[in-house]
Amino acid sequence: MQSIIFFDIDGTLVTEDARAIIPQSTREAIELTRKKGNLTFINSGRTAFNISSRVKELGFDGYICGCGTYIEFGGNVIFSRTIPQDECRRIAELMRKCNVTPVYEHSEGYFFDDKAPVTEGLRYFMDVFVSTGIDVSGRVEDADFGFDKFVIWKNPDSDMELFRKEVSKDYSIIDRGGGFYENVPLGFSKATGIEMILEKLGISMDHAYAIGDSMNDLPMLEAVPNSIAMGGAENIYPYVSYVTTPIEEDGIKNALLHFNLI
Template sequence: MKNFIFFDIDGTIISEDGYLPESAVRAIRAARKKGNATLINTGRTAMNVDPFLREIGFDGFVYGCGTELEYNGKVLFHEKQTPVCSREIVELVRRTNVAVLYERSDAMFIDPGTRILPDLQKLLALYESKHVPVSNLPEDADWYTDKFVIWYDDASDLAAFQAGLTGKFDYIDRGNRFAEMVPCGCSKATGIEKMMALLHADRANVYAVGDSLNDRPMMEAAGTGIAMGDNPMLHPYADYITANLTDDGLEKALAHFDLI
């Protein structure tokens, strides 16, 4: 029976500085050749998955923490926020003095009416170097977002910001005064669950590979959770711990489970 292998990106397929081990490419391609389905499961939206990652070859994608599902080039599910809800979030962000990047499948936006904190500025510079477009927030009545991230400092009213999300978005603290907002009911875990339901796949044939605590729900939704060796904080929640990414951990894990 076909197995379905879900991979996080950062820290799992590539290092935080963008290094892609040849062994990772070799392992993913070998898994597909053996008849398994390989899928990316990421917080990134579709437009933010680098072309060099797509060129590895994947059967499907869970984008934006479960807000969009794609398989064999076809979008199976897409959770979009309404323009009304999206504008309410814009006002909340402005009122609480946080910096923001809005993300959706086809575009990313900054708001000229909000602050650009240093870490956001660094990210924008990175996107510019990679020729990833980031637009200014338009005034169009039909504008919407899928999800968004914020940066904050002592001048931000974080408590008011979090209160304003109630019933709309889940607040995920990513550390270093950075947080990710995902629509209530969407996550890397629900992305796997929805994908498996749509493909009529058995949980026992699902593997999830991750490296950090935000991958814990994804790993617990899978039949088998595999943790990269780099981050011991995730290890208690894994069924199997492999080597570090740079020590061919991805290839060794897939070989251990006879997936390649």
């Protein structure tokens, strides 16, 4: 019976540091499971344009991006949901009132707000984006401003009470730690993306596997019966059915071996 495996990116396929290592054993394991007839999918909070060629070259049958707001299979976009522009502009004004630092994520690019305080987190993001050739020219004032989801950093003077009160009406607020929050439209998650793909492909949930390393992976890890935490991701151990070795200790390969997927 064909199985389907959903992979997070950062900390799962690629080391979550400046080295951005993809272990050779990970490359080999993905190739072997596909040769066995299994399907492989990216399931990431990243929006579609921000899936690097290095990751794509590993070999995937499809992509769930932006926490379920964009889904691609076999090279075709089968679902895409961008927030209406009037709502995007409302949120941008609200973020200014809250005095937080946002990055607005669209399937085709990023948008920034020059009126927002500059945080260390934003500086790091911008440095990474520039070093990897990602366009950072998009601004809230642009005519084509829009987003599928957004992230924010809080600042010492941020009104987080107003932020939580207003944003939670229409978005799931995911606390990523360190004053960094990911905000996804209600009704969308890494889990809803899995459900849509399984229904489209006629694959039983029993044959679905998910591998992740952080709290924002919980929706997909809790959605499938075969959930895997990368070694070292202790905060999600209670929520998974198997803990593999760390990423640089053949974590992906060992996980797929454990479930007889290679």
